[in-house]
Amino acid sequence: MLCKICKSKGKKEKAVISIRHHKLALCKEHFLEWFKKQTLKTIKQFSMFGKEETIGVAVSGGKDSLSLWQLLTECGFKTVGIHIALGIDKNDYSKKSLELCSRLSERINRPLIVFDMKREIGYTIEEIAKLSGRKDVCSVCGTFKRYLINKIAVNEKMAAVATGHNLDDESAVLLSNTMRWDTGYLARQYPVLEEKEGFAKKVKPFCFFTEKEIVSYAILKEIEFMETGCPNAGSATSPVYKQALAFLEHKMPGTKLRFYREFLKKGRPAFEKETKEEYNLAPCRTCGMPTTAGVCSVCRILEKVRGVNAKSGKN
Amino acid sequence: MLCKICKSKGKKEKAVISIRHHKLALCKEHFLEWFKKQTLKTIKQFSMFGKEETIGVAVSGGKDSLSLWQLLTECGFKTVGIHIALGIDKNDYSKKSLELCSRLSERINRPLIVFDMKREIGYTIEEIAKLSGRKDVCSVCGTFKRYLINKIAVNEKMAAVATGHNLDDESAVLLSNTMRWDTGYLARQYPVLEEKEGFAKKVKPFCFFTEKEIVSYAILKEIEFMETGCPNAGSATSPVYKQALAFLEHKMPGTKLRFYREFLKKGRPAFEKETKEEYNLAPCRTCGMPTTAGVCSVCRILEKVRGVNAKSGKN
Numbered sequence: 001m002l003c004k005i006c007k008s009k010g011k012k013e014k015a016v017i018s019i020r021h022h023k024l025a026l027c028k029e030h031f032l033e034w035f036k037k038q039t040l041k042t043i044k045q046f047s048m049f050g051k052e053e054t055i056g057v058a059v060s061g062g063k064d065s066l067s068l069w070q071l072l073t074e075c076g077f078k079t080v081g082i083h084i085a086l087g088i089d090k091n092d093y094s095k096k097s098l099e100l101c102s103r104l105s106e107r108i109n110r111p112l113i114v115f116d117m118k119r120e121i122g123y124t125i126e127e128i129a130k131l132s133g134r135k136d137v138c139s140v141c142g143t144f145k146r147y148l149i150n151k152i153a154v155n156e157k158m159a160a161v162a163t164g165h166n167l168d169d170e171s172a173v174l175l176s177n178t179m180r181w182d183t184g185y186l187a188r189q190y191p192v193l194e195e196k197e198g199f200a201k202k203v204k205p206f207c208f209f210t211e212k213e214i215v216s217y218a219i220l221k222e223i224e225f226m227e228t229g230c231p232n233a234g235s236a237t238s239p240v241y242k243q244a245l246a247f248l249e250h251k252m253p254g255t256k257l258r259f260y261r262e263f264l265k266k267g268r269p270a271f272e273k274e275t276k277e278e279y280n281l282a283p284c285r286t287c288g289m290p291t292t293a294g295v296c297s298v299c300r301i302l303e304k305v306r307g308v309n310a311k312s313g314k315n
Numbered sequence: 316m317l318c319k320i321c322k323s324k325g326k327k328e329k330a331v332i333s334i335r336h337h338k339l340a341l342c343k344e345h346f347l348e349w350f351k352k353q354t355l356k357t358i359k360q361f362s363m364f365g366k367e368e369t370i371g372v373a374v375s376g377g378k379d380s381l382s383l384w385q386l387l388t389e390c391g392f393k394t395v396g397i398h399i400a401l402g403i404d405k406n407d408y409s410k411k412s413l414e415l416c417s418r419l420s421e422r423i424n425r426p427l428i429v430f431d432m433k434r435e436i437g438y439t440i441e442e443i444a445k446l447s448g449r450k451d452v453c454s455v456c457g458t459f460k461r462y463l464i465n466k467i468a469v470n471e472k473m474a475a476v477a478t479g480h481n482l483d484d485e486s487a488v489l490l491s492n493t494m495r496w497d498t499g500y501l502a503r504q505y506p507v508l509e510e511k512e513g514f515a516k517k518v519k520p521f522c523f524f525t526e527k528e529i530v531s532y533a534i535l536k537e538i539e540f541m542e543t544g545c546p547n548a549g550s551a552t553s554p555v556y557k558q559a560l561a562f563l564e565h566k567m568p569g570t571k572l573r574f575y576r577e578f579l580k581k582g583r584p585a586f587e588k589e590t591k592e593e594y595n596l597a598p599c600r601t602c603g604m605p606t607t608a609g610v611c612s613v614c615r616i617l618e619k620v621r622g623v624n625a626k627s628g629k630n
Contacts, residue, residue: 178493178582179563179570179573179574180573180574180577181574181577181578181580181581181582182581183581183582183585240563240566240567241563243562244559244562244563247558247559247562248494248555248556248559251555252555255494258494258495259494259495259496262495262496263496265496266496266498267493267496267498270498270585270586270588271585273585273588
């Protein structure tokens, strides 16, 4: 297959990627150009952030977040990486993840803020899950990562936190919310979550890219990333929705993108009008971060963890 | 497995069906009882029709529509079968379909109105599709069946037309409409379509039953039905959505029912408020049935068919 853009200019260049749902086959140069342009378009369309502002990029060590950090920096945005070191020993998962984030930080010459859970809180994420009696590490991990990344962004007065969520993630979450017709979640699912008393602005500049497109970018840009997933993953239900969407995408290319884009255009506005939920946020009595519950969920989990540990005499 | 209801009464009766998403295993007697009760509940919940009214039941010869006709009659409703004889010769499809409808008509002692397309219009459905230049017989067939059944119901002053649409059909159509966020269709998808200038009321009393439940009913009631599908089927896209839902149902029993029920409760109301489409219906200049287009789609297709046939000298 030949690059479509080169071909239109009378040149013959082999395509490195074929993007079925866009009917595009592109060479390395034109794919990288397309990828950059699409990202800038998304940033502009949703008024995500500008060049004068400091943007936190939540980096896990995976292809999505590292590619995002690389690209935003290359585009001239003032980025700072934020990495939560979870303390997962199995397969040296956390150690390797941090290493890959640090390596990119050096390469692009941008600072990396690292929050080490074991050092700062006293427990790894697995210890927290276990001691608080949660079987599902993933949901506890999500709660802590969101909390910590937000806290860092607020403290550092960052204009926004960018995450590497891709189209596969977003469409799977959308399908899950849709299958339950959870109108509250549907009203809130959007590439931008505005800043609000104690919550930094959250943005997803890669939300229209498939995993395949992002991994192609990472490889072409020679970004080293974690190729194995978290050893704790597997208990979440989203893979089921991802599989259902993969099937539909295979049968009808473009399904995922259309599903998500049309939702933003036509689906979400209907729910937005329906559910004007008002939250009564107040500072958490323990940590001061905003919560609707008196004591925030992170502090409640930590109370339990510390209580258990005090009783068992480990502390 | 034992019947749950018999068990609760201290009896041991083997279950003939296990309904995973309702966590029910039932013997023949209790399944038939459950099936009847559920149908009556749906009829009542959506104010479909009453015992004093004449109800047309659109029967194709398949398990869904024949089971519906049997059950409604058994419940004491005044039913009349309506069958459109399409003239499909392959595998004697249309001949066998009519035969099965007639057989049930005799068994339950209720009249069957038969509209024979070849005799009444001059063409079989396949001839119409071919001569009007449509490759997809199914969509032309759908248009004609809806038109003819409605016309018969209006002429016969029936209070409603009941169709055998099941949960597999409804949830697949819902998924298809949702994947495109077609808010107009989403606002209209409902177990009842109210009567409106020239359109009879349409109702779907089986919309919460899976195919499996209906086929079990048909077998237990010894209803003879067409076991092979229409020889023209296969070009529609709905099987893809049915497959995706079957996958989700397998992984998470109850998905289909929850998806459809929650849609009716929470999804649809949001779209209903959004899209208050107004149609300007007027009698078709050719046949007098209501249309938004001057000449209705059936008459336009027939004009084309007759024009082609006149030119080719066949008429």
